[in-house]
Amino acid sequence: MPAENDIAALTAWLTQSGLDGVAEDALVAGFCERCIAVGVPVSRALVLIDTLHPVYEGRLFRWGQDPSQPGMVEYGRTVAPAGAVLGAEEEKSAASWRASPFFHMLQTGETVMRLTEAHTAWFPVMQDHIAAGMKGGLAVVNRFAADGVIGEMDAVYSTWMTRQPGGFSEAQVAILARLVPTLALAVKTLALTRMTGTLMETYLGRDAARRVLSGRIMRGIADRIDAAVWFSDLRGFTRVTDSTPEHVIPLLNDYADVIVSAIHAQGGDVLKLIGDGILAIFTTGDRARCCSCAIDAATIARREVVALNARRYSLGLPVTDMYLGLHVGEVLYGNIGSMERLDFTVVGPAVNEASRIATMCRSVEQPVLVSLAFAAVEGMRVRLVSVGRFALRGVERPQELFTLVPGGIPAG
Incomplete structure (x- = not known):
């Protein structure tokens, strides 16, 4: 022994x-x-x-x-x-x-x-x-x-x-x-x-989680980063909520599955799920790379939403579509909140503008809208087409907005 x-x-x-x-x-x-x-x-x-x-x-x-x-x-x-x-x-x-x-x-x-x-x-x-x-x-x-x-x-x-x-x-x-x-x-x-x-x-999302676990937990500590900002929501979500509330959670889960997967596949980080809304950022490499990844994710997400709609329709389930606004700019990325409750997220004019652009999708009747700043990034214009100039709530001047070239496919 x-x-x-x-x-x-x-x-x-x-x-x-x-x-x-x-x-x-x-x-x-x-x-x-x-x-x-x-x-x-x-x-x-x-x-x-x-x-x-x-x-x-x-x-x-x-x-x-x-x-x-x-x-x-x-x-x-x-x-x-x-x-x-x-x-x-x-x-x-x-x-x-x-x-x-x-x-x-x-x-x-x-x-x-x-x-x-x-x-x-x-x-x-x-x-x-x-x-x-x-x-x-x-x-x-x-x-x-x-x-x-x-x-x-x-x-x-x-x-x-x-x-x-x-x-x-x-x-x-x-x-x-x-x-x-x-x-x-x-x-x-x-x-x-x-x-x-x-x-x-x-x-919290993958990158936010890494930052928090590395010790970035003090309130008021934020980094200035350059990011492509994604803000999307679902068309007619209020109607689904009011008419068939029993379908709300399964519907949100189904659409979040395909949209979040598309964002993650292209290196993006989902920071918030706000009801039917999704806030995400792309910070991979330089600005051109970030924007390219965001466009790829948008194209893949649109394609997967179409396939999901076909499956849900065949089962007699309510279907919807994705509205998406894309912008690029400097944001503040860090802890915001009270001493007892913090949120690790992004704030700044670029985030607000992405949200306003997503809201414009309804009136412009386009599923995806992209800011002028985003379209001006190297390599983006060949993948986008102008839809005209529009006034955005809370944004000083009207600006030209763009959408994806019809039939566009992910680059690379």
Whole structure:
């Protein structure tokens, strides 16, 4: 059996690896290899933890499985959110979860449970383990205190299997029960770090999230940046809201999916979803590159909205279109708000002008309008056509506006 200093060394390695931010699958693999080295014959391991993510419920990390399988897998919902229904694949995952040792342990309150061949009748997953030559194992649930629970992230779950005849000895079980909590703490720390980044990107946008996480959190601190500004909204949204309110959220989600994806695909950052409106900026490279990316995103978004409308129309669902204003100029980019509630966004005349231009789409009867400053950028005029001069509310002088050349395609 391992000496006390071997166990202390393994614990120290786990602690340092967690502090270093070693990836969870590498952490699990390193832990298993070190367990074997000190006399605990782990042959297969599975560690999972829930998280807060708009798509996935959590992540699982495995070691000792078929090498063709990835060491990390993101899994879908096993519990439907209030008012939602699980899809076929999610329901399959949910059924598998309900038939797992972990679900059983949550009902009984156990934290450590020996797994043997006798459990094949209880837990279908044991049939796979036995078929792979496992002789027994251990399931462990490391629960968090109430104050440490975030959403569904309430524990780290793990199974440890061995090919050793008779399974793990009592002494080996005791060692695993002693070491696994430290591994669980390291996994939780890494999960919290990743979750913070995911939530920041989901609610603030990718670039704003990076800036906030880098420490740009003081009120009144803002950068002057040159950006192509995108302001779009949906045609007839108020009508949909008034006539078929039950369709509002699915409609917003469908159109946001295609529009935001087009913006992200061209390197843009979505800063705000304001009802049916979207505020985004393009800051990639020089001004010509920013404007080109914005035009590409607009062209792709228009194309995807047409395809989405065809799908929704075939299902008898309400359809709409996108109005878009594009402008370019200097904006202030940073924290704005009160001491208790900050917003990381852009402000300035260029943002206001983009909003006014988007509003003009209705009266000009054009889905996309572009400012004179935007059209004057090198390489833009060949992709745009003038629609005349117009007075914009809050803008001192009338200005010439442009729209996309009919049938235009993304450059490059």
